[in-house]
Amino acid sequence: MLIEIRSEKFRANQIEFHAGLNVILGDTNATNSIGKSTMLMVIDFAFGGGDLLEHNSDVVQELGHHDYRFAFRFEDEVHRFCRDTSQPHIVYNCGPDFELGSPMSLDDYTTFLRAAYVVELPDLSFRNLVGLYTRVWGKENDNPSKPLHIVPNKSGEECVDTLIKTFDRYAALRSIDQKLRSTDKELTAWNSAKSQRVIPIVKKKRYDENQKTIATLDSELSDIRQNLARYTANVSEVVNRELLELKTEKDRLLAIRLTLSSRLQRVQGNLRGNRGVRSESFQELVRFFPTIDEGRLSRVGDFHSGVARILRSELDASQTELKEEIASIDAELASLDQRMGQSLNTVEAPVALVDRVADVATKIKGAREENGRYERESELRTSLTQLKAQLKSEKESILIVLEKTINDGMRRIMNERFGPERKSPFLELRERGYRFEVDEDTGTGVAYAGLVLFDLTIFLLTRLPILVHDTFIFKNIENDAVSRLLPVYLESKKQSFIALDEIEKYGADTVDILVKHRVLQLDTKSLLYIKDWRSRPNTAGDKEEEASR
Numbered sequence: 001m002l003i004e005i006r007s008e009k010f011r012a013n014q015i016e017f018h019a020g021l022n023v024i025l026g027d028t029n030a031t032n033s034i035g036k037s038t039m040l041m042v043i044d045f046a047f048g049g050g051d052l053l054e055h056n057s058d059v060v061q062e063l064g065h066h067d068y069r070f071a072f073r074f075e076d077e078v079h080r081f082c083r084d085t086s087q088p089h090i091v092y093n094c095g096p097d098f099e100l101g102s103p104m105s106l107d108d109y110t111t112f113l114r115a116a117y118v119v120e121l122p123d124l125s126f127r128n129l130v131g132l133y134t135r136v137w138g139k140e141n142d143n144p145s146k147p148l149h150i151v152p153n154k155s156g157e158e159c160v161d162t163l164i165k166t167f168d169r170y171a172a173l174r175s176i177d178q179k180l181r182s183t184d185k186e187l188t189a190w191n192s193a194k195s196q197r198v199i200p201i202v203k204k205k206r207y208d209e210n211q212k213t214i215a216t217l218d219s220e221l222s223d224i225r226q227n228l229a230r231y232t233a234n235v236s237e238v239v240n241r242e243l244l245e246l247k248t249e250k251d252r253l254l255a256i257r258l259t260l261s262s263r264l265q266r267v268q269g270n271l272r273g274n275r276g277v278r279s280e281s282f283q284e285l286v287r288f289f290p291t292i293d294e295g296r297l298s299r300v301g302d303f304h305s306g307v308a309r310i311l312r313s314e315l316d317a318s319q320t321e322l323k324e325e326i327a328s329i330d331a332e333l334a335s336l337d338q339r340m341g342q343s344l345n346t347v348e349a350p351v352a353l354v355d356r357v358a359d360v361a362t363k364i365k366g367a368r369e370e371n372g373r374y375e376r377e378s379e380l381r382t383s384l385t386q387l388k389a390q391l392k393s394e395k396e397s398i399l400i401v402l403e404k405t406i407n408d409g410m411r412r413i414m415n416e417r418f419g420p421e422r423k424s425p426f427l428e429l430r431e432r433g434y435r436f437e438v439d440e441d442t443g444t445g446v447a448y449a450g451l452v453l454f455d456l457t458i459f460l461l462t463r464l465p466i467l468v469h470d471t472f473i474f475k476n477i478e479n480d481a482v483s484r485l486l487p488v489y490l491e492s493k494k495q496s497f498i499a500l501d502e503i504e505k506y507g508a509d510t511v512d513i514l515v516k517h518r519v520l521q522l523d524t525k526s527l528l529y530i531k532d533w534r535s536r537p538n539t540a541g542d543k544e545e546e547a548s549r
Helices: 036-046 051-055 057-063 106-116 126-132 156-166 171-195 204-226 228-233 236-273 279-288 294-345 351-418 444-461 471-475 479-489 508-516 540-546
Strands: 002-006 014-016 021-025 067-074 077-084 090-094 100-105 426-430 433-437 466-469 495-500 518-521
Touching: 002 036, 014 518, 021 036, 021 508, 036 051, 036 067, 036 077, 036 466, 036 471, 036 495, 051 057, 067 106, 077 106, 090 106, 100 106, 106 126, 126 156, 156 351, 156 426, 156 433, 171 351, 204 351, 236 294, 351 426, 351 444, 351 479, 444 466, 444 471, 444 479, 471 495, 479 508, 508 518
Parallel strands: 021 495, 021 518, 466 495
Antiparallel strands: 002 014, 002 067, 067 077, 077 090, 090 100, 426 433
């Protein structure tokens, strides 16, 4: 546990802590900007947090860079460390008098704290665990209707997953989630390769065609193997089979060429007959109708000339395209003729048999590779669907248990502290989010009381090592409710840190508890730091306390 924090910038220089509840008290006037919230941020800094430098930047601006030295006791052994605001990502081991020793990274430091506090949660980092339940003014985790949001923009699914990990129930989901991520990653790679045309796109129709091709070619290859002697003696059968295939392909191409040639003839005929309407053509019309508007007839002639130019341009383009297609087919026909000639010239050559076997084997290999990719991709898609369904089912089962566990825990505290007639907050957990309801009463006081109740329940039910609540939380709760909730902090020997002021309003019994567990008393004359900059406007320190007025 944390046993002390030192700093040469503290007015008290050294602040000591104990097991259980640790209270930072303000004065009876609820004076602002004396350091209550900042001290909680310093405690968070000792536990590896970084919000002190971000949300309390005025501290460094006014005091300059400085360090904090803190000590923890675990199993009767004291561990001392130093962390400087100028190098927040480095933590130094320290000797008995806090002399600097070897440095370590902030990650290594929080890893040490995780092990020292025996936070055996393999799926959750130490900071992700304690950061959410360190609710200090300036952080963004103070929405009473969103108690699982460490920052406002975090997705509901991430919040629910973090809760599962906090209760160490994620192991059942881990292997499924890892397989799902791996499958999704591989499927994404396949899709990327297809979109970049690294591999061809094979659909079901192509797959079925390949299956038929493989069956046909396998049969031929098997026939060749079984009758090798007959084929060797007379390779013409093999050659004739290849010639038949070439002839079939040639006939197909000739049919296409005939169609294209017919289209080309029609286009060329249209080009020869494409004539504009000349203005002279209207002379006979003028002779018979002397009063006709010759200007309008001229514009008609111009219009027809324009249309003729457009049609001729399109016909020219079509003629060029058809000629290119015919030339391409002619090239393919020439290649086929050459291959057919070679086959006819080598009817009696044994090499024809070897070439045919090689050709068949190549085609089989290509078809099988394409179908193998199709089958693998189909397998991945099926696996992805199954894993998502499995993850969803397993997660829902876990959430049912956690929902009941947490709601029962809150109900138990409510019954003991407020009586069974008071309605308890209710947490509804879903796969991709959650809903937290406090009461029909939507007032701020009830909402923040529900937030405290939720945190205390998690604190008592899990390995969460610390709990931190700032003054503004209690300011938003009715005095009687604060008095009733305060003893719940005492149910655990784990350390909790709270800041309060105007404590007399909570009653004598509560005052006794707060004074007994006090670790620091602050007021207008006894500020946290040796320097007072409260008179300066718009500082983070002012903002720290203004919310609790």
